Amino acid sequence: MVGWLIIAARLQRDPSRSVLRGAWAQFWVVVLNAVVGGVTVWLRLSPYIVAAHFLAAALLLATATATWVRVRQLDHEVSAPAVLPRRAVALSRLLLTGTAVLLVVGTAVTGSGPHAGDSSDVHRMPFDWVGVTVVHGVIAAGCLVVGGLLFAVLPGGSPARGRTGVFLAVFVAQGAVGVFQSLTSLPSVAVVLHLCGSALVWAGAVRVTLAVRQHGAAVPVADRPSPRPARPTAAADT
Structure with missing residues (x-):
């Protein structure tokens, strides 16, 4: 392909x-x-x-x-970029970075847990599984907060706000699967669903960031340069 x-x-x-x-x-x-x-x-x-x-x-x-x-x-055809709050770009970048960190820490959760390999001879990562899982959950909660703030600052009807809303819905569903598998001794079906959900969350974070860049100028109205006053003509001088 x-x-x-x-x-x-x-x-x-x-x-x-x-x-x-x-x-x-x-x-x-x-x-x-x-x-x-x-x-x-x-x-x-x-x-x-x-x-x-x-x-x-x-x-x-x-x-x-x-x-x-x-x-x-x-x-x-892409519509003309809208004027977005400056913090929208910063929040979208923070969301992408936080989601990337969430993926990395998630590999540590899996690597230190019972699904790190199909054989007992596989040495797991030397992390406390409960501790690294809590860290993973805290980072996920932070990403959810950042996503919510981004959704709040984006203007209604903008494509970026729609992408962010979809991301938040998928993220909440992914979090529910993660909590379920942690409380039910990690059933393999839930682990597979959580893995698929991580792909959807990561792709969603990328799309949110690209949507903010594509559909917004990210420059507040107050920061726009004011037009220069027209020079007086000779007729006006007389």
Whole structure:
């Protein structure tokens, strides 16, 4: 699929450099993850390498999402950017960063728990599972607060606000699955659902950030430069 994307992007009458860069970025991330996957098998499912394999997949998901958004921008006319509060851009970046940290800490939760491998010979990460799970939950709560603040400052009807609303709904559902699996001895079905939910949350955070950048100028009205007064004409001087 990535190879066909590269070919299709290159065969356009006016190839988009940003789409081509995104397609090639996906190609090299796939190559990277193939190497990491081989190392994962070679090291018999070491939780550290499994975590790297998952994070590389998240990187692929981010590049695929960004490329897809760029293709849609080229295929559909984008409305003129609206004036957004300056803090909206800062909050969207904080949300993306917090979600990335949440993914990394989530690998530590899995790596230190009973689902780190399919054999008792696999050495888990040397973390207290309860402690790292609490940290994971605290970071998730922080991301939820940031997402709520972003939703509140964005103007009603803006595409970025709609994306943020969808993100919050998915995030709350993902949190419910996480709490359920923690309180029910980590059933494998719940773990799989939580893993799929993490992909949706990460892609949603990327889309929210891109939507804020695409649909908002992020410059308050008060910060706009005031127009210069017109110079008086000779007739006015007389």
